[in-house]
Amino acid sequence: MEFVAQHPILVVSVVKIAVLLFLALTALAYLTWFERKVVAHIQSRWGPYYVGAHGLLQPVADGLKFLFKEELTPSGADKLIYLLAPFLALSLALTTLALIPFGPATINILGHPTNLMIANVDISVLFLFAITSIGVYGVALAGWSSNSKYPLLGSLRSSAQMISYEVSMTISVVGVLLVAGSLNFNEIILRQRGNFFLHWNVIRFDHGAFPQIVGFLCYFTAAIAETNRVPFDLPEGETELVAGFHTEYSSLKFAMFFMAEYANMITVSCLATILFLGGWLSPLPDSWTWQMYLPGAGLLALGIYLAYDTVRYMRGIARPQLAVVTLMALGTGAVCLLPAVASAMLGPFWFLGKVLFILFFYVWTRGTLPRFRYDQLMSFGWKLLLPVSLVNLIVTSFVIVYPLLVKHG
């Protein structure tokens, strides 16, 4: 106990990790619901509808189903590595969340002031790329250890794709690092402060900066490929490879790969928000102090709409279910209106709002674009994306260095 008392950071970190993990895993589960709903509406369907009001209990049902399914291990599989691969994929995907700053506020946990992130590292960007670069092993080892041909082909494709697109992704980020002059997430965000949203790196055009719109597009394209999503989901192309690298996985181990994929989507969206869209900065001027009541007001409005929905449209068991959700929205909204909570919530509100916006783009792409052919994917990555991000990097560095060259002769 004495040891723990000497290092309060241990206790505070454990509390923060527990809360973040709970929130992240819930968000992962509901991200699948969100995706199914959006894709369904794109295709003029209803999507999940019967399990809970608006299908809201579908993720819970899916989770239970995974839990109770039979665990199969293919014969001739390398047992240790077969088990290791899903753990590696999921734990690495969740670890990256530790580096993400969710807001500028300082909160008190057990009497110790702390900020809304787990690890404030000097070189957050490099650490994030370090962790994601190990993430390839989850996919590669899963395919190899299954002792089956489709998973092996899928994992080879997937690893090749991840390695190829990682290059363009990293290079498109370097432009932002040049503009920001720092590798720390908080500093990168703070450099984008001022002048509404005109200082966000994606459109910033002032002294010593160059709008990173091309960088943003390159980053986002590479990120979709990096997370193995449509239109770059070749590794799981079910028409040719059954289900790619996780064909032989069942039950919870399959669920872990599934969750890892969604966790990677969230991480990549968070990174895009931080680097290009100003992180937790508000698009409104700082002088408009009333904006701190926006999260609470938004939740209250949502609650009122849900109440109307409950009374007007819900029948049977769905009515009490949606009533509970309504009460939760109203309750959280009311709590968020307290001044102390409201000022702390503002950063996370904008941050999560932007992340959700990017995630919607992800799902939108999935709902509209067909899958690439494998050779098209590789030539697109190496012959188009990489040169474009390199040109973006060269132009950006030239724009930044040119004034200095002129000044010093």
Added chain:
Amino acid sequence: MSLPFLLFFVFAATAVAGALLLILAREPIHSALSLIVVMVALAALYLLLGAEFIAAVQIIVYAGAVMVLFVFVIMLLNAGVEERTNWSKMAKYAGLPLALFLLLELAHWLARSEAGATIANGAASSGQAASTRALSVLLFQQYLFPFEVTSILILIAILGALVLAKRGE
């Protein structure tokens, strides 16, 4: 006992265990994975010494890029289980005692010198982290010429690899 001190032993033990497994494992892919464990444990040790940048680069380059290639080759060639041979006479009577002697000698000198204690106490004792900015200033100003020469060398190596790969077609 301070936290960095404790962590040093955790990661040092991990590195040694990984290195032993690397040699003792019979499956090539297990050896490759043990090597990754060693790399990551070393990165953690760099972190304890306050060298954040080196730690991140160690993971990105060695664990993330070099070892991926190793694993790829092992997967593609489907390398089988290693064969066990009887110890060769040379290794048994000359190699093993010499290796043990070298290990003891190193341990002896490390234990006597101050260096061991400094490393174990980590950055907490030295109190300074090697900043990325300082490193890049060194690299791009003081050592710019060697840096550029090295990049040209690597470029030539890439071209050479391309030429060798193309010759077969």
